[in-house]
Amino acid sequence: MAIRRKFGYYPDNFDLDAFIAKYKLPAYKVVSILDLFISKPIGQEDNRWITLNAALLQKRVGKHYRRILDDLAESNIIEINDNFKMGEYSRSYMLKDEYQYAGGIKKYSIEGDKLNDALAVMNNRNSMKKYLEDIKLPRFNRTVDLPEKLFNHRYKALIYWFETEKLSIDLNKANDILESGKFREFEPNKYFSYLSAIDMINDKNYHLKCDINGRFYSSLTNLPKFFRSCLQYDGERLIGADVSNTQPLLLGELCNPIRIKQMKEDKNIVVDEKMAEDFLVHLESNPQDLKDYKKLVESGLLYESFIEVAPDFDRDIVKDSMMKIINDKGKNNTREKKLIRGALSEKFPTIAQLLDLLKSVDYHYASSSLMSIEAYNFVQYFPEILSYKEETKHMPLFTIHDCFLTTESNIDLLESEIKTFFNNNLMMSIPLKREQ
Structure with missing residues (x-):
């Protein structure tokens, strides 16, 4: 992807140097796995026990991921639930209490080895070839990630605003929210993820990616809503405009013969x-x-x-x-x-x-179809239009699924553009709710 994660996080009472010396492991691979217990996989943010997908682990650290997990368990860093049954139960993991309730987190570079330019070109060419074959399959049979070149082109209007590196977070305000909310006492299972979400934005570690439905993810996606008031662009506060009733709204848009036929033809629905x-x-x-x-x-x-x-x-x-x-x-x-x-x-x-x-x-095609329509209109088509219009091309724009963020001085213009876009392109009036 265009901008990858630069750092991983781990509990501050974990002795990384001693662990990698004992087991002769690369530090960045160990941190890449421990980071999953801090910035948890999507859909598992509220869970103490987490399930870890083998493909995700393979992508992060390579074929030795199981050895690292076993070494972490042997050292009483994590606990493994081996109640595993193919197709029914997945192996799950959690940090031991000593590390789950540590005082804070540390970060470490997880960028790993750099590829030389020739190898990077070859890998990009191979990934494109695999992707073009993969999209011929029904959506839920696809396994290949969107190639970097296509990702950069498809989301360029959003990537640009991250690349300016003017997005920041007011650390004093964020820390005041953490303290006043007593999150460490009342939500200890989430506290580390809050710390890492704040730190990633402060370090401009934006971690941009997309999913099979075309949804765009960034460090903003992982930031809890109550921290959004701390966000700034070039020193000016960001304000959000939320589209209300998004899924019901898009259900009506799906009742379109042309769209249904196209989705069937593209195998985006079966x-x-x-x-x-x-x-x-x-x-x-x-x-x-x-x-x-x-x-x-x-x-x-x-x-x-x-x-x-x-x-x-x-x-x-x-x-x-x-x-x-x-x-x-x-x-x-x-x-x-x-x-x-x-x-x-x-x-x-x-x-x-x-x-x-x-x-x-497959019942998943209902939610998948709605997310795809949302992704195309909210994070691909609309931002691209704004990037070409003279009156809006200088307006900062960030998205969190169905929420649009811009600077306080531009929020009225953004809301007007959102309403105009949906009136002109989807023939619908959309209800907006402004974040305060």
Whole structure:
């Protein structure tokens, strides 16, 4: 990728020098693994025990990753849960209490060996060849990362603002938040990750990458929301504009025959063919419930419209249930989901039919499709347009999925541009919420 991580983190009471001398291991590989317990893998941020993907470990440290993990366990640095069963349970790991509750963290360079220019060119050429073959497969069968050259081109409008190295974080303010929130006492399992997230931005260690759905990740992605008020660009505070109801909003956009056909052709979705045929015929009838749905989502009142389903429902219950329904396997394992799913089918049958279609072969295609649309519009197309317009090309822009960040003096202009973009390109009005 364009800008890789420069440092890894480990507990400050771990004697790195003694450990690598004892086991004759490269320090940066040991730190690369310990760093996973500090800046945890996506989706495992709240967990003490973490599962580590073999492909991720292989990429980080090479084929000797299991030896390093075993050495760490032998030295009572980590604990290994060997309740492993192929296809059912994964081996999991956690730091021993002595290290989990250490006083702080240290950092170490994990850049490893540098490739010479000729070898780097050859590797880039081979990665491009593998990628072009890989994208012919259905999305969830793909394994090859986006080549660096394509990554740099696709996200150049966002990468530029990181490369200026004017993004910073107010350390005094961030430390005040840490102290006043007593995170070390109340959230010790997350405390290290907070420290590393702050330190990465302060060191301009931005760690840019993307995933299979095209979502763009950076050090900002790992920064907890309550630290965003500490962010600055060239000394000016950054302000965020959040798109509200993003997933419901994009569900309406997915009800488009051209888009459905293109996604099938590109193998970005694999669905039941008969269901797809029926759904496309249904869309040709220009269903009224879809018009009503889009209007309601654009008003920002979708969740409120479902409160009447049960006397004890409020907006938060409806929102939580709706998000689960969009992303789950289609099973009603709670009362809330059963009632909201039934109400969704009754009020907006087109949306319910779309979800059934996307989940007909693999339920992950529902969330994947929404993330792909979000990624294309929010972090590829929109930033690129701004980078070419005379009035906006000098406006700093950072994204955290469906949140856009710019300097305080530019926030009004950014919000205006967001609304214009979605009106012109997706024919929708989007609700925005400004971060204070």
